[in-house]
Amino acid sequence: MSHSSFPNDPLWPRAGYWILPMTDTMSEGDLALLGIPAHQTSISPTGADATPGAVREALLRYSTYSATHDVDVASLRAVDLGDVTEPDGPEGEQRVRQAVAQIAGHFRLLIALGGDNSITYPVMQGLFGEDLAHCGLITVDAHHDLRNGESNGSPVRRLVEAGLPGAHIVQIGIADFANSAAYAAQACELGITVVQRAQLRGRPPEEVAARALETAGYGGRPVFVDLDVDVCDRAEVPGCPASAPGGISADYLRQLAYFFSRDERVRGIDITEVDATADAPDGRTVRLAALLVLEAAAGLAERQ
Numbered sequence: 001m002s003h004s005s006f007p008n009d010p011l012w013p014r015a016g017y018w019i020l021p022m023t024d025t026m027s028e029g030d031l032a033l034l035g036i037p038a039h040q041t042s043i044s045p046t047g048a049d050a051t052p053g054a055v056r057e058a059l060l061r062y063s064t065y066s067a068t069h070d071v072d073v074a075s076l077r078a079v080d081l082g083d084v085t086e087p088d089g090p091e092g093e094q095r096v097r098q099a100v101a102q103i104a105g106h107f108r109l110l111i112a113l114g115g116d117n118s119i120t121y122p123v124m125q126g127l128f129g130e131d132l133a134h135c136g137l138i139t140v141d142a143h144h145d146l147r148n149g150e151s152n153g154s155p156v157r158r159l160v161e162a163g164l165p166g167a168h169i170v171q172i173g174i175a176d177f178a179n180s181a182a183y184a185a186q187a188c189e190l191g192i193t194v195v196q197r198a199q200l201r202g203r204p205p206e207e208v209a210a211r212a213l214e215t216a217g218y219g220g221r222p223v224f225v226d227l228d229v230d231v232c233d234r235a236e237v238p239g240c241p242a243s244a245p246g247g248i249s250a251d252y253l254r255q256l257a258y259f260f261s262r263d264e265r266v267r268g269i270d271i272t273e274v275d276a277t278a279d280a281p282d283g284r285t286v287r288l289a290a291l292l293v294l295e296a297a298a299g300l301a302e303r304q
Contacts, residue, residue, distance in 0.1 A: 006060055015294055016060035019078040028106040029077030031297055036096055036123065036270075038115040040088035041151040044241035047277030051286065052083055052113040054276035058283065058290035066298040069258070073297035079107075087115065093122040100126025100268075109261060109300045111293055114272035116152035117145060120226045121159055127224060127268045132159065136168035136216030136265075140256055141228035142175035142197070142247060146183045146190075152273070155226075156192075166190030168221065170212040172256070173197050173231040173248055197231075197248065205252055209259035217265040225260045225269045227253065227292060229285065239275050239285030250288050257292045261299025269296050 006014065019033055035052030042048065064074040081103065087096050096119065100110065104127050112123045120139075128135045137159065139145065147153035160166055170193045187194055193215050200208060217223045230240035233247040260266050271289050279285045 013064055013074060014060050015062045015064050015073070015290075016056060018064050018074050019059070019080045022079045022081050029079055030108050031076050031078040031300060032081055032103050032107040032110050033078065033113065033293070034081045034099060034103075034110065035083035035113045036087045036115045036119045037083055038087045038092070038119050041118050042116040042241075043151050043153050046116055046241050046275045048114060048116045048273065048275050050276040051115065051274045051289065054283075054286045055113055055271075055274075055289045055293065056080070058286050059293065061287065062290060062294060064294075066294070069298050069302060071298050071301045073294060073301050076297060076301055078297065087119065087122075096122035097126035101129065104129075109266065109296065110268040111296055112268065112270040113289070114270055114274070117141070117155055117226070117228050117272040118150070118152040119272060120145075120155040120224075120270055123268065123270055124159060124164075124224045125162065128222065132163040133165060134221050135164060136218070136221050136223040137164060137226065138170045138172065138212045138216045138223060138260065139226040139228065140172045140231050140253065141226060142173055142178045142231045142242065142244065143228070144171060144174065144179050144183045144187050146186050160190060166192045168216050168218060169193065170216050171195065172208060172212060173200065175231070175244060175247065178242070178244060197246070200248060200252070205255035206259050209256055213260070213263050213265065217263070220265065222267045223263070223265045225266055227257060227269060227271050228273045229253070229271065229289060230273045232288070237274070237285045237288060239279030240273050241275055241278065242273065253288070254291055254295045257295040258299040261296040262302050264303050
């Protein structure tokens with residue numbers, strides 16, 4: 001559906017028009033959106049490079065008002081920084097670091113739109129610089145991402161090697177038959193807190209988020225949150241190459257995005273592993289990614 005096909009109702013503002021392009025007069029604010037269309041090192045073939053643009057288009061389908069929280073995210077000053085050009089490989093990762101570093105400290109929350117999960121590594125480095133030893137990471141992901149090499153399966157291992165302490169990493173939603181015994185043992189050896197998918201059954205998202213923040217953000221340290229959408233059930237996210245039947249619900253992930261963003265220790269979030277070119281005809285996976293942006297914005301608007 002083209003932009004002109006959407007009804008124009010001044011009493012129903014569209015989220016896609018709320019996030020404004022970056023200008024000299026908008027060099028700081030509440031929320032910054034940055035597209036990072038990485039895809040070349042993905043273990044599974046993916047068209048994730050098409051996703052940032054697709055998510056921006058999907059935002060036009062939604063309003064800026066959260067009925068659940070009675071908050072209008074249009075109250076936030078939000079800017080769209082566009083996409084990082086060719087973010088794959090060593091040179092591409094350096095471009096990502098530089099783009100993120102330029103806005104670090106000027107916005108209360110950065111939302112990075114992937115692209116595959118490899119972006120977590122340079123985005124977190126750009127946001128926190130050389131201070132990874134005093135930061136925390138929460139991943140909502142079916143996988144440990146501790147693989148050898150440099151791919152979308154290795155960002156957590158690379159961050160640990162760059163100084164991020166395993167004791168302040170929490171991994172939520174780790175799935176059965178999606179990891180190996182060797183990498184599970186590595187996570188244990190590194191002191192990573194692992195919350196398996198089965199351990200989420202019956203636990204409220206608010207409680208899960210609070211416990212994760214206690215560990216990752218202990219002592220007031222800043223936290224980065226990686227939302228890998230393949231943690232969800234495949235029926236809800238067919239556009240995620242590695243998603244599997246029996247993952248968590250889209251609603252559960254949306255609630256986690258809100259509760260994490262409500263905490264002032266959370267400085268950045270990425271949304272990854274959505275392949276817009278492989279989505280269902282109704283665009284449900286891309287639409288979920290757009291709603292994660294809005295849930296994060298609602299949490300930011302609710303910060304005390």
